Amino acid sequence: MKLVVNGKERLVAAGPLTPLLHVLREELGLVGAKAGCQHGSCGTCTVLIDGEPRRSCLTPVGAIEGASITTAEALGDPANLSVVQAAFDEHYAAQCGFCTPGMLLAATALIERKGGALERDEVVEALGGHYCRCTGYVKIVDAVVAASRGETGTRAPSTLEIRAAGS
């Protein structure tokens, strides 16, 4: 079967009942989506399927033939962060990072859907099914609100980042 993953058509050999999470991580080598509870409870495996946040651990690939999948790998890279990634960085919204890919994708979809400034309660409701084991919820909500308002690019680069950019 075929999927469009991060804009590229990919052939998938796994059987139709294989969870999308396993296809992404084990067959396609995309490990941004994390294997947490694997029962639909924690949100860390969240990817976008045709633009909507979905639990990849609960999604059999056979049910999404031809769909467009977006994983955290498509959001940006260290030299060119997406708006939401930049806001997480500036607000120190990632600690161990295990929940971060799912949070980033759910927040990205929320901001695109709203198309304007978000209130804190809207973010809390939308991310309510995402668990952060490091309990950094306040900073995560701060980051998503800031990203929705375009308030990024405010953190000065660290000495290490300046050195890395010059090397």
Ligand code: FES
């Ligand atoms: S790993 Fe899918 S919801 Fe927890």
Ligand code: FES
């Ligand atoms: S940053 Fe560690 S689980 Fe959220």
